[in-house]
Amino acid sequence: MNVEQPQLLSVKTTKPQYSRTQSLRSASATNEYFSDYASDATSIKSNQTDDSGYETPPSRISSPIPQSELITSEMTLPTRPEAARPPPVDTRQDRGKNRRSRMLTSFDDMSPPTPGVDDTPYIRFAIEQLSADEEVMGHGRHSSILSNDTQPLRYLPSLSEEEEAPLAAHPVQDGREPPTPSTPQRPISRRPLPNEILLPVYPPEGQVWAELGFIPFPLRLWPLCVYIFLCLLVITGLLFSNIFALRNHGLYDYDGYATPRYFVFQYLPQMLGMILLIWLFVIEAAIYRTVPYLSMSSTGAPHTLLQDSRILPSNFVHPDLSWFKIHGRSLGVSFVIFWITNFTIPLLSCLYQTQWVTNDGPARWRWTTVQGVGWTLFVLYLFLVAALILALIHIHRQESGLMWDSASLADLIVLFQKGNILPDFERTEVDATVGDSLPPRSLRLGYWTTSQRPDIFYGVGEEKVSVNRLSANMELLLREKGLDSQTSSFDIERQRYSYASAFTRSIHSPFTRYRWVPWFVRDGAVLAWIIAAVCLIIAFLVVSFVNKAVQHGFLPQLPSRTRAGGFSSANFLFSFLPALLGMFLFLVWQPIDTYFRAVQPFTNLARPSGDSAERTILASYNACYPGEAVIQALINRDFKVAYIAFIGLVSATLPILAGGVFTAQLFANGQVRMVASMPGYIALSVLLTIYALSYITIWPTRKRYLPHAITTIADLLSFLYASPLLAEPALSHVRTKADLVARLVGAPLGLTGDSRMKGPTARYAFGIYIGRDGREHLGIDRRDIF
Numbered sequence: 001m002n003v004e005q006p007q008l009l010s011v012k013t014t015k016p017q018y019s020r021t022q023s024l025r026s027a028s029a030t031n032e033y034f035s036d037y038a039s040d041a042t043s044i045k046s047n048q049t050d051d052s053g054y055e056t057p058p059s060r061i062s063s064p065i066p067q068s069e070l071i072t073s074e075m076t077l078p079t080r081p082e083a084a085r086p087p088p089v090d091t092r093q094d095r096g097k098n099r100r101s102r103m104l105t106s107f108d109d110m111s112p113p114t115p116g117v118d119d120t121p122y123i124r125f126a127i128e129q130l131s132a133d134e135e136v137m138g139h140g141r142h143s144s145i146l147s148n149d150t151q152p153l154r155y156l157p158s159l160s161e162e163e164e165a166p167l168a169a170h171p172v173q174d175g176r177e178p179p180t181p182s183t184p185q186r187p188i189s190r191r192p193l194p195n196e197i198l199l200p201v202y203p204p205e206g207q208v209w210a211e212l213g214f215i216p217f218p219l220r221l222w223p224l225c226v227y228i229f230l231c232l233l234v235i236t237g238l239l240f241s242n243i244f245a246l247r248n249h250g251l252y253d254y255d256g257y258a259t260p261r262y263f264v265f266q267y268l269p270q271m272l273g274m275i276l277l278i279w280l281f282v283i284e285a286a287i288y289r290t291v292p293y294l295s296m297s298s299t300g301a302p303h304t305l306l307q308d309s310r311i312l313p314s315n316f317v318h319p320d321l322s323w324f325k326i327h328g329r330s331l332g333v334s335f336v337i338f339w340i341t342n343f344t345i346p347l348l349s350c351l352y353q354t355q356w357v358t359n360d361g362p363a364r365w366r367w368t369t370v371q372g373v374g375w376t377l378f379v380l381y382l383f384l385v386a387a388l389i390l391a392l393i394h395i396h397r398q399e400s401g402l403m404w405d406s407a408s409l410a411d412l413i414v415l416f417q418k419g420n421i422l423p424d425f426e427r428t429e430v431d432a433t434v435g436d437s438l439p440p441r442s443l444r445l446g447y448w449t450t451s452q453r454p455d456i457f458y459g460v461g462e463e464k465v466s467v468n469r470l471s472a473n474m475e476l477l478l479r480e481k482g483l484d485s486q487t488s489s490f491d492i493e494r495q496r497y498s499y500a501s502a503f504t505r506s507i508h509s510p511f512t513r514y515r516w517v518p519w520f521v522r523d524g525a526v527l528a529w530i531i532a533a534v535c536l537i538i539a540f541l542v543v544s545f546v547n548k549a550v551q552h553g554f555l556p557q558l559p560s561r562t563r564a565g566g567f568s569s570a571n572f573l574f575s576f577l578p579a580l581l582g583m584f585l586f587l588v589w590q591p592i593d594t595y596f597r598a599v600q601p602f603t604n605l606a607r608p609s610g611d612s613a614e615r616t617i618l619a620s621y622n623a624c625y626p627g628e629a630v631i632q633a634l635i636n637r638d639f640k641v642a643y644i645a646f647i648g649l650v651s652a653t654l655p656i657l658a659g660g661v662f663t664a665q666l667f668a669n670g671q672v673r674m675v676a677s678m679p680g681y682i683a684l685s686v687l688l689t690i691y692a693l694s695y696i697t698i699w700p701t702r703k704r705y706l707p708h709a710i711t712t713i714a715d716l717l718s719f720l721y722a723s724p725l726l727a728e729p730a731l732s733h734v735r736t737k738a739d740l741v742a743r744l745v746g747a748p749l750g751l752t753g754d755s756r757m758k759g760p761t762a763r764y765a766f767g768i769y770i771g772r773d774g775r776e777h778l779g780i781d782r783r784d785i786f
Contacts, residue, residue, distance in 0.1 A: 196451055216623075219286045219290060227279060227388065228385055231384055238374050245371075269352070270660065272348075273348045285313045291309070292305050302327070306714040337386070346575075346583055348659075370572070407623035408620040419461035422721040428718040430778065431708060435714055514705035534692060551676065556573070570674065607703070618740075653683075719780050725764075727772065
C-alpha cells in the first residue's frame with residue numbers, strides 16, 4: 001500500500017498590528033462627553049464611507065498599552081490638525097504635572113491580547129475599571145475633597161444626520177489638509193469675549209431710573225422709630241415703678257394669686273417684653289439678609305461678603321460674633337446687645353414681688369418693685385435703644401442698592417445672572433465648605449454695562465473685570481446635546497467616560513448629595529432631644545401633680561423675707577430660674593425653626609416631580625413674620641413648616657408662664673411656702689407637653705439633606721451658577737418683585753385679581769441637570785430639563 005508523502009505548505013503570516021489616532025468622538029457612540037480640548041477643534045467628516053459603529057460593545061476592552069513604534073498600515077484614519085490635538089494622557093502616578101484625563105480606545109482597535117505578551121498591564125487596567133465601577137455604584141469610598149487636577153467634561157453639539165456615520169479610514173497624502181465638512185459646526189468656546197469688561201454706570205442728570213434704595217419694612221425709618229419709642233416707654237415705666245415704689249412703700253395691695261392684679265404684675269411685664277423681643281428677632285432677620293447687599297453698594301466693602309456674611313439669623317442661644325469680622329464694630333456691638341436683650345424676659349418676670357408692709361397703715365402684703373432688677377432693666381433697654389440707633393444709622397446712611405427684598409432663590413438669579421462672578425463657583429456644589437474655594441472679590445450692586453455692548457442691566461458684579469459669556473448659539477446647542485444624551489442608550493464606554501472625573505462621581509454619589517444637615521437635627525441629636533424631652537416632661541408632671549405638691553406649696557429652702565429694696569431670695573430664685581429655663585427652651589427652638597424655613601424650598605425641589613415656583617424658587621419663609629410664616633406655609637401646603645413655626649410661637653409663652661406661677665405665701669402655721677397659681681401652672685404644663693412632643697416632628701427626611709450648608713449667598717449660588725435658569729427670559733429685565741412673581745406664576749385677571757392667567761405650569765427641581773456649559777451639575781433647574 002503506497003502512502004503518499006505529506007507535503008508541507010508554507011503560509012505567509014503577518015502579526016496583526018494597529019495604529020492609534022486621537023479622535024474627536026467615539027467610533028461606537030454618538031452624542032457623548034468630550035474633553036475641553038475638543039471644543040476648539042474642527043469637526044472631521046469622512047466622505048468615503050457610511051458604515052455605522054458597533055451596536056453593542058465587545059465583551060473585552062483592550063488595555064491602553066503604549067506603542068513604542070507606529071507602524072503604517074494600509075488604511076489609516078485622517079490625522080487631527082496639530083492645534084486641535086489633546087495633551088498627552090497622564091498616568092495615575094503622575095498627578096501633579098497635568099490634569100488627569102482617561103480615554104478609551106476605539107472599538108475598531110480592540111483585539112485579544114497577543115500570546116507571549118505580559119498580561120500585567122491588562123490585569124492592572126481591569127482592576128482600575130472595577131474600582132471605578134464600585135465608586136460609581138456608591139460602594140467605594142468617596143472623598144469629599146475635590147481634586148483640582150480633574151479634567152472637566154463638556155458636551156459637543158449634536159451632529160447632523162450625514163455626520164452620524166463613523167469616520168472611515170482613508171489614505172492621507174503628505175501636506176494635505178483633512179477634508180473640510182460641507183456644513184461645519186461652529187467650535188464651542190467658553191473663553192470670554194475679547195476686551196468685554198464690566199463697567200459701572202449711573203443715571204445721567206435729568207433721567208430717573210428704577211430706584212435702588214429699597215429697605216425691608218422692619219428696617220425702614222418709621223417702624224424703627226416706633227420700636228425705639230416703645231423701648232423708651234418701657235424705660236419710662238421702669239423709672240416710674242422704681243421711684244414710686246420707694247416713696248409709697250410699694251405699688252398696690254396684694255389681693256391673691258388668681259386675680260387680675262396678679263396677672264398684671266406677674267405675667268404682663270414678660271408678655272410686653274416678649275413682644276418687643278420677637279419684633280427684635282424680625283429686625284435681626286431683616287438685617288441679616290439686607291446688610292450683605294448694602295455693603296456691596298458702599299465703598300470699602302469686605303472682599304469675602306458672599307462666603308462669610310450669613311443671610312440666616314443665628315443670634316439666639318449664643319451671640320453671633322461674626323459681625324465684628326465682616327461688617328465692623330458698630331453692627332458687632334449692636335448684635336451683642338441684641339443677644340443680651342434675651343435676659344430681659346427672666347428679669348421682667350421677677351421685677352415685681354410681694355412685701356410685708358407694717359409702717360404704712362395696717363400691716364399687709366403689697367406689690368413692690370425690686371430695685372436692683374428695675375435699674376438693671378433700665379440700663380439694658382437704654383443699651384438696646386443705642387444699638388438700634390447704631391443699626392439705623394448704618395442702614396440709612398446710603399442707598400441699599402436693592403430694588404426689593406432679596407430673600408428667595410429667584411431673587412438671587414435676577415441679581416447674579418449677568419454678572420462676572422459665577423465662573424468662580426465652578427464645581428463648588430460638591431464642596432463641603434463653599435467659601436474655601438472662592439477667591440476674594442470686590443463686589444458692587446447696581447447698574448452695569450460692558451465695553452462691547454450698549455445695553456444696561458442691574459445686578460452684582462466686579463468692576464473692570466472680564467465678563468465670561470458663552471459664544472453665540474452655544475447654550476442652545478449644548479442644551480440639545482445634553483437632552484439627547486439623557487435619552488440615548490447607555491453603554492459601557494459612556495459609563496466609564498462619564499464617571500472618569502472625581503467631580504462627576506461626586507455629583508452622582510449619595511454620600512455627597514445627602515451630606516449636610518445642621519448638627520442639632522442630625523439623627524443622633526434628634527434622638528437625644530426626644531428622649532430628654534419625654535423624660536423631663538414625665539418627671540415634671542409627676543412631681544407637679546402627685547400628692548398635689550405644687551398646689552399645697554413647698555418650702556423654698558431660702559430666705560423669703562423681703563428686704564427694703566423689694567428683694568427676696570426665694571421669690572427671685574423661683575421667678576428668675578423658671579423663666580430662664582423657659583427662655584432657653586424658646587431660644588433652642590429658633591434655630592430649628594430657621595433651618596426648616598430655609599430648607600423647605602429645597603425639600604420641595606427634591607420631589608421626584610419637582611414643584612411649582614411658588615413653593616420652590618419664590619418661597620421665602622425666613623422673610624415672613626412669625627404668624628405670617630404659619631399662614632403662608634399652610635397656603636403652600638408645607639404643613640411641617642407651618643407646625644414648627646407655630647411651635648416657635650407657642651414656645652414664647654413658656655418663659656412668660658414659668659416666670660409668674662410661683663409666689664411665696666405665708667400659711668396659718670407661720671410657714672412660708674412657694675405656691676403656684678394653678679390656672680397658670682396647668683396652662684404651662686399643657687404647653688410644655690406639646691413642646692416636648694414636638695421634637696418628634698423635627699426628624700429631617702432625606703429630602704432635607706443637602707451637599708453643604710445654605711447659610712450664605714455663596715452657598716446658594718453654588719447650586720445656581722451653571723443653571724439654564726440664569727438665561728430664562730422670565731427672569732431677565734425684572735423691575736419689581738410683583739413683576740417677577742407674575743412672570744413665574746401668572747398675571748392676575750380682572751379687577752379682583754382672584755384668578756391668574758397661567759400657561760403650562762413650570763416645575764422646578766433639585767438634582768443633576770445639564771448646565772449651560774453642556775456638562776452635568778448638581779443644582780436647581782426646570783423639571784423638564786432633568
